[in-house]
Amino acid sequence: MQQPLLISSLLEHAERHHGDQQIVSRRVEGDLHRQSFAQLAQRARRLANALAACRVAGGSRVATLAWNGHRHLELYFAVSGSGAVLHTLNPRLHADQLAWIVEHAEDEVLCFDAGFLPLVEAIAPRVRTVRHYVVMTDRAHMPAATSIDGLLCYEDLLAAQDDRYVWPQLDENTASSLCYTSGTTGHPKGVLYSHRSTLLHTYAAALPDALNCSARDAILPVVPMFHVNAWGLPYIACMVGAKLVFPGPALDGASLHALIESEQVTLSAGVPTVWQGLLAHVEGRDLRFSSMRRTVVGGAACPPSMTRAFQQRHDVQVVHAWGMTELSPLGTVCSFKGRHDALDASQREALQARQGRAVFGIDMKIVGDDGAELPWDGRASGELLVRGPWVVSRYLNGDAGDPLVADEQGRRWFPTGDVATIDPDGYMQITDRAKDVIKSGGEWIGSIDIENIAMAHPDVVQAACIAVPHPKWDERPLLVVVRKPGARLTRDDMLAFFAGKIAKWWTPDDVVFVDAIPLGATGKVLKSRLRETYRGHRLPGA
Numbered sequence: 299m300q301q302p303l304l305i306s307s308l309l310e311h312a313e314r315h316h317g318d319q320q321i322v323s324r325r326v327e328g329d330l331h332r333q334s335f336a337q338l339a340q341r342a343r344r345l346a347n348a349l350a351a352c353r354v355a356g357g358s359r360v361a362t363l364a365w366n367g368h369r370h371l372e373l374y375f376a377v378s379g380s381g382a383v384l385h386t387l388n389p390r391l392h393a394d395q396l397a398w399i400v401e402h403a404e405d406e407v408l409c410f411d412a413g414f415l416p417l418v419e420a421i422a423p424r425v426r427t428v429r430h431y432v433v434m435t436d437r438a439h440m441p442a443a444t445s446i447d448g449l450l451c452y453e454d455l456l457a458a459q460d461d462r463y464v465w466p467q468l469d470e471n472t473a474s475s476l477c478y479t480s481g482t483t484g485h486p487k488g489v490l491y492s493h494r495s496t497l498l499h500t501y502a503a504a505l506p507d508a509l510n511c512s513a514r515d516a517i518l519p520v521v522p523m524f525h526v527n528a529w530g531l532p533y534i535a536c537m538v539g540a541k542l543v544f545p546g547p548a549l550d551g552a553s554l555h556a557l558i559e560s561e562q563v564t565l566s567a568g569v570p571t572v573w574q575g576l577l578a579h580v581e582g583r584d585l586r587f588s589s590m591r592r593t594v595v596g597g598a599a600c601p602p603s604m605t606r607a608f609q610q611r612h613d614v615q616v617v618h619a620w621g622m623t624e625l626s627p628l629g630t631v632c633s634f635k636g637r638h639d640a641l642d643a644s645q646r647e648a649l650q651a652r653q654g655r656a657v658f659g660i661d662m663k664i665v666g667d668d669g670a671e672l673p674w675d676g677r678a679s680g681e682l683l684v685r686g687p688w689v690v691s692r693y694l695n696g697d698a699g700d701p702l703v704a705d706e707q708g709r710r711w712f713p714t715g716d717v718a719t720i721d722p723d724g725y726m727q728i729t730d731r732a733k734d735v736i737k738s739g740g741e742w743i744g745s746i747d748i749e750n751i752a753m754a755h756p757d758v759v760q761a762a763c764i765a766v767p768h769p770k771w772d773e774r775p776l777l778v779v780v781r782k783p784g785a786r787l788t789r790d791d792m793l794a795f796f797a798g799k800i801a802k803w804w805t806p807d808d809v810v811f812v813d814a815i816p817l818g819a820t821g822k823v824l825k826s827r828l829r830e831t832y833r834g835h836r837l838p839g840a
């Protein structure tokens with residue numbers, strides 16, 4: 299049968315086959331809210347009627363500024379399902395940047411958690427496209443005073459509508475959602491996903507050697523729903539019938555651990571910085587995980603020390619994954635092959651430092667400076683290129699021109715800006731982002747390797763390795779370190795720790811200790827900021 303691949307079909311499937319499965323949300327109102335997939339579907343239909351009443355047409359952009367929760371999920375399905383485009387905004391961005399993005403995307407409706415009212419009030423006078431502002435709460439929790447005219451209440455909008463709504467049979471290539479790259483360089487660029495790309499990504503991401511999700515899972519997406527659709531987990535949960543647990547704004551270790559235990563979460567997903575908080579919390583109190591069996595770590599490299607802590611101390615399997623906004627986001631997952639059963643724990647952990655194998659749908663290769671493909675020998679490193687049905691073909695409005703490059707056969711590839719090796723088994727390892735690479739005497743030094751070693755030191759909480767200008771070698775590595783509270787670690791101790799672990803010339807020239815390392819809007823180390831701060835740093839002997 300010819301049937302379009304539509305996001306609404308995920309919701310219909312979840313309602314019909316897993317109607318009683320639970321969605322648990324810690325809400326900004328402070329309570330722990332529960333609803334079933336059947337209720338989700340019913341409320342999404344009401345919401346679709348409400349959007350129609352607000353004259354949201356096919357292709358119109360509806361923006362959200364919200365934490366992970368059931369109302370955000372309802373918007374995911376009602377907006378895309380009805381043919382409009384869900385635009386998830388990152389509330390950690392500055393108001394100036396958000397205003398720019400809202401205008402650029404031509405958002406017509408902005409739905410937000412009550413806590414973001416001050417941010418929305420700062421944006422509103424600067425944007426002309428938004429016709430309706432909707433607070434994602436009930437009447438009792440509506441803000442008493444605001445500078446925004448005609449503020450709408452989400453629950454009132456739903457209550458005014460019927461729950462009968464027939465999802466339109468759209469063309470599967472219709473745009474469904476929109477995310478902006480975090481814009482660590484230049485203006486952020488919009489990446490538009492389609493119903494088709496989203497469905498294909500969902501199938502692939504749910505596979506056993508990918509995120510391995512089933513109806514027996516309780517999934518906690520710690521990764522925000524505004525960060526590349528929470529890596530696709532809301533769609534995956536509907537496809538497989540898994541319980542969903544949403545943490546709301548409470549992403550600290552104590553709140554996450556309590557939620558994981560009370561809801562018997564089996565699978566979670568997030569960036570390494572979030573897991574650092576969780577591990578610090580459980581280890582300081584000798585707590586355990588009674589149900590969590592796997593955690594997906596991505597968005598930045600997962601240091602082997604973190605893999606070891608999860609697996610050896612807590613029996614939680616780490617699933618290291620790589621992806622990007624331009625890939626919906628999933629590209630590779632580090633899952634074992636049968637022959638790896640013979641490896642011992644430390645060999646398996648070494649393998650898990652890699653970002654893993656391509657999931658079906660993604661093809662990848664590495665190329666040298668001349669664009670020629672490099673061998674898969676685990677040593678040659680070059681820029682990583684990918685292609686596939688959920689890889690970006692161009693940015694919104696054609697910004698930044700044509701991002702793809704063609705090979706001799708005319709096949710088009712997306713250059714990721716990541717530098718990687720691929721081993722003979724197809725396991726890819728990111729050594730750096732092209733813009734973060736340290737070039738010393740014409741040779742590359744992989745900052746991620748250095749950070750992984752530093753973070754294995756028991757006195758180190760976090761480490762970032764950056765390039766600083768050097769008169770002789772052009773650039774040399776500087777290590778920026780956050781020590782554990784009370785630790786006495788010195789510069790010389792830290793440098794001695796590298797002995798025998800990497801080539802001598804890779805060892806950082808200097809170490810600086812700081813209280814905190816700056817993080818970007820998606821929880822990743824802001825290396826550009828660090829490079830600015832330490833541009834004038836005088837390296838010993840330089």
Ligand code: ADP
Pocket residue numbers: 479480481482595596597598599600618619620621622623624653714715716728730731820822
């Ligand atoms: P941005 O590129 O704006 O930071 P993304 O969230 O799309 O936004 O980030 C994608 C980038 O994050 C990748 O290109 C890569 O550099 C990095 N990344 C993602 N996952 C990993 C990982 N497991 N290991 C190392 N780097 C990763």
